Amino acid sequence: MTLVEPTVEERQAQRVYWDLLTHFDGCAPCRGEDYCPVGARLRSAHRATRSALPGAVPAAKTASSPREGS
């Protein structure tokens, strides 16, 4: 039996994701999707790690959340 070890990218993505969740947990603006500078940085870092994962779908440049821009 060979266990599939997480790649470095996967580990990093996981850590960034935890950082993101931990920050959001203690940050009211971020929870309300009014991202503070730290939250915005974590979000883009998280996106970057996710797009670095093998098999990840590259983020569409035009993708935007329905709540943005209002």
Ligand SMILES: [Zn+2]
């Ligand atoms: Zn925040």
